[in-house]
Amino acid sequence: MTASLDIAPPAASLPRATVRSNVTVPLQFPDGFRTTAEVFTFHGLADGKEHLLLALGSWEQSLLAPDGEPGVAPLVRLHSECMTGDVFGSERCDCGPQLREAVEEIAAVGGFLLYLRQEGRGIGLYSKLDAYALQDNGLDTYEANLALGHGEDERDYSAGVQMLQAIGATRIRLLSNNPDKATQLSALGMDITVPALRGSGFDTEPPSPATLISLVGALLPRLRERASETEELRRLPESTMTDLRQAGVFRLLAPRGVGGYGMGVETYAEVVRQLARGCASIAWTAGHLMEHVWMLARWPKEVQDEVFALGRVPLAAATGAPVGVATKVPGGYSISGHWSFASGVMHSEWALLAVDCDGVRLQALVPVAALELMDAWHTAGLRGTGSNDLRADHLFVPDYRVMEWGHLSASDNPGSLLHPDPTLHILMATLLNLVAPSTALGAAEHALELFQAQLMVRKVKNTTEVRQADSVLAQARFSEAFGLVATARLHWEEAVRILAASIRRSGTERSGTATAGTEPTDTERSRYRLSLALSGQAAEAAVRLIVAGSGGSAHRLSHPLQRIQRDVNVLLNHPTLSFDPIVEQAGRGLLGLGFTVRSF
Structure with a gap:
């Protein structure tokens, strides 16, 4: 039988579960990612199974978030056990990578991963392997389950709600693409919001400026711990980039119309200042990456549709020293140059490059992958910014990705006509x-x-x-x-x-x-x-x-x-x-x- 509201008991009839034990467990994944979880076990779960709740990051602080404040309730993923994927790394599913990704996302902002003992969408390990055999003969997952006499999805999340309630969570942000999870949890009395795009780093409503600043402040201990690593790497560690993305930092200046927060200069300046209290290289890099998102929002709609597609935050480096050379060719420009001080380039998909064409200064938007990245950032300070050099030799850039600098930099730039954000002016x-x-x-x-x-x-x-x-x-x-x-x-x-x-x-x-x-x-x-x-x-x-x-x-x-x-x-x-x-x-x-x- 397919899991639905029909199989979930109403919230009032759920027996109350209690915490049985909790223990701190250090976690390390095959790719080297490490974090620490507080693992809880329970008495009185509805199905009698040995489910686990892993409390990650600043989970206690997330429980204290005031009602109605978006973006700060605990982030929660209900992960169904998958021995083949989680333990053996099976390539027949992406459960293992989803588990790894969820742990890192939740640890960054505070919340819970519920590890539910309901293998194979609730049909059990042996039946799941039988379904694999049927899939080898052409059936999909749902058809194979039905052929074995099971429902398409037999999972029941009653125990999950019991666990969350026992830990004190009545309002959560659900990390899932499965609408059935949201339906069941809501029917069982859980107040939930679901991120608008899985992994996009933003919710249906942006946080308040005060909340964003608080999220950044909570990162400071980790940023300080990584300051030496940042300097040695001569770029920001990926763990730091993940923290910044999860906090929503790169969305700060992006207009609401492209999935950003549309916040003002006061919040921007304060976030950079707070990050510098952790590490100056991180503040410098993040500050410029935020600013460059704002620069991209000044371009015409055709470019914005490309770089902000699917709610992404387009990270870009920008440099104008020295100015390169552009030559007009059919359909676009041929650009050449050697640009220095490209802060944030080690984490960027795009580069905004200053070029000159017959005495007119232009800005060209170019994929970083099309440029030669030169390891030139060897300095006494701000070593962790990775502000390396870029080089191009007769690189073609289409017309729509080249604009006059005077037009982009003016108060009446193309983006200012698309978005109401006053900062774009x-x-x-x-x-x-x-x-x-x-x-x-x-x-x-x-x-x-x-x-x-x-x-x-x-x-x-x-x-x-x-x-x-x-x-x-x-x-x-x-x-x-x-x-x-x-x-x-x-x-x-x-x-x-x-x-x-x-x-x-x-x-x-x-x-x-x-x-x-x-x-x-x-x-x-x-x-x-x-x-x-x-x-x-x-x-x-x-x-x-x-x-x-x-x-x-x-x-x-x-x-x-x-x-x-x-x-x-x-x-x-x-x-x-x-x-x-x-x-x-x-x-x-x-x-x-x-x-x-x-x-x-």
Whole structure:
């Protein structure tokens, strides 16, 4: 008999199950992925079988999510036992890979994997193998089950609901493509939502900005643990990319119309800052990948239909240094060049490349697979960003994937006519200017945390103090560092406030009679860039002061402070934080003299 509402007892008639035992079990899969599960067993399950519940990630925190808050209920998969696939790696099904994928997805956000002892869609192991034999003769799975006298699917999820209720879960996000699971669970009294696209990383409703920031904050311990690995790999570990995807980071700036969250610059800047409190390389890479999704949303519909197909988040690198060469050919352009500093390219499917065609600057959208990737990122700091070089030689790019830079970077770009998001109307370089100072601030805040912890326990040689915090000089140094970080934060907050106010004003005018976007005034642009530059200067000064007061041990490669200092030093040399040209142009803008650098 096919599983349906008819075989599931109503919620009120389900006997109450209780937790029998729980034990912590480290998990390791054949591909090397590791995590830890708290495995629960139960008394009183409806079918009397030995089902298991594996609690993964921040599962306790997920149970505390307030009612009605989307995207934060525990993520749950009901996985039916499959000895052939889970244990022996059979290629007749994808149960093993699904189990592995589900564990990683759930561990990233917090939730439960229910391992249900209902082999072969509930018909048992022997019958499943008999069904395999019939499938070899041309029947499909359902036809083979029926030929053996079984229902198409005999699974009953009553025990699953009992297990979830016993653990305190009454509201879940169900990780499944099987509508019967959702139907049964709902009939049994479970409040469920189902992700709109399996594995897409977004739900039917996006989380609130506060929830997204909280999800990012929960990642910090793992990001800090992987900071050394990130630097050694010279790119982000895949486990980190999975964490970022599951948290929804890359959807932050994407318009709602293409499956994004459509959030504003305040949330964007705060997420980059929070990530930098874990690892500056991660913040830098993720910040640019988020920004580049926003850049792709500025393109015409034909490109957006391609890159955002099926709800995907298109990760792209973008670089314009130096500008390549484009030649017009039938149907498109032939491009050649050697581009440097392609941050995020190690994780990207696309590349946005600056090219020149007869004195006109263009941007070409090219699959990374069509380019030569050159291992050139060997640096003192931000080593984990993997900002390698790209090369092309007479590569054909079709017309629809080449646009004039002036058109894309303007407030009235093609994407701004497709989506109502006000952030699409701001100038292209605006968000680029936010990444470095947000990263520097977060890194300095992390350094201050480390310094404070060190002061409370460290014994200074050749002194009478029990700990460094008892030294008057250490107290003075800490307060000065604290003040510098506060200064960096206040300047940064002022810059974000100026930008957000400008975007809100533009959005208000567009909703009225105005047809053209309102760009920031020269005074606003000057104050914005100056505040960010001053924030970066204060953050770097704080880190320098902290490291100088942390003794020789802070310069060991195993100590995070030396990495933070190297990362911040590199950040301060990025054009978006290069102090002298910024204060020069800001001075001109504040004095009403006009800018001599068009991109300022």
